[in-house]
Amino acid sequence: MTRPTPAMRRAMADAEVGDDGYGEDPTVNALEEAYATWVGKPAAVFVPSGVMANQIAMRVLTRPGDVVVAGALQHVVGFEMGAAARNAGIQFHTVDDTDGHLDPRSIRAALDAERHHQPAVRGVVLENTHMASGGTPLTPEETERLVAAAGGFPVHLDGARLFNASVALGCSGSALAAPVTTVMSCLSKGLCAPVGSLLAGPTDVIAQGRIERKRLGGSMRQAGVLAAAGLVALRTMVDRLADDHRRARRLADAAAETVSPNFDPSTCSTNIVCFEHPDAESLVDSLAALGVLAGTVSATRVRMVTHADIDDAALEVAMGALAAI
Ligand SMILES: *Cc1c(COP(=O)(O)O)cnc(C)c1O
Secondary structure (H helix, E strand, C coil), rough: CCCCCHHHHHHHHHHCCHHHHHHHCCCHHHHHHHHHHHCCCEEEEECCCHHHHHHHHHHHHHHCCEEEEEECCHHHHHHHHHHHHHHHCCCEEEEECCCCCCCCHHHHHHHHHHHHHHCCCEEEECCCCCCCCECCCHHHHHHHHHHCCCCCCCCCEEECHHHHHHHHHHCCCCHHHCCCCEEEEECCCCCCCCCCCCHHHHHHHHHHHHHHHHHHCCCCCCCHHHHHHHHHHHCCCCHHHHHHHHHHHEEEHHHHHHCCCCCCCCCCCCCCCEEEECCHHHHHHHHHCCCCCEEEEECCCEEECCCCCCHCCCCHHHHHHHHCC
């Protein structure tokens, strides 16, 4: 929902460009380097979307027929149109992640299943922040424990909103990503860039990732026009996420006081407010009639998200709409 800022539009107009198909776009190269540094990995590749970043990771880290463990509500399982089956030929072993956290024992149990005539688990995907549970951040310690449970197999971190986790926990991106093999983040969400995600990891993995990007049709040419906005996003838009988090928490309090009495608003620590409601769709319709746009995660789960275009006045409108309903 976010739109590029005036500073991004200026940077896009002035961007130095080259042919990224040949690795010759200086702005793309600068963005890849800046993200690799932020997550503390040796290399990164710029891709058109977060889904493509996840798909490239699956294709490079696994082989067709492999089983990958992931939380049942994660984006890579439920929100990518079955892409991992179609693009990487893998199947997911899903484990409970209702509250945004995976139990390391459930990862160990999945790995152990191979001894009992079940297909081999060859990787794990984690999500930070975890969207469907309400933007739940995973600490470096928790990530470390989950990676340890993965028994040496590669772990990909879907960090579409890793910037939010970093701000909410007061941790560096490199601390959050240190335990995992590969990590991806989206510039196009809370950071307001118009297009683009990045996948980072070991040099050989990212070199192979560039080939998979080409195979998926995601290799671009003068993409510096897009990367210029991404650089503004990385450099100037991360700290302000704290404002989104503060407003989301107030919205969570308002939802708990009005339409979702069993919702614990203290579980909201980033920019996503997810709560139960017996008829999520009708609540979303009622909010829309009052000028407030929300979405559903399931028939009984509503999602509201704060972002750069939602200021304190807009927050008051949203809280007023919840109270009116
Ligand atoms: C948005 C999102 C993605 C990627 O989505 P795109 O629309 O392809 O950028 C991946 N994972 C999570 C958790 C997301 O929220």
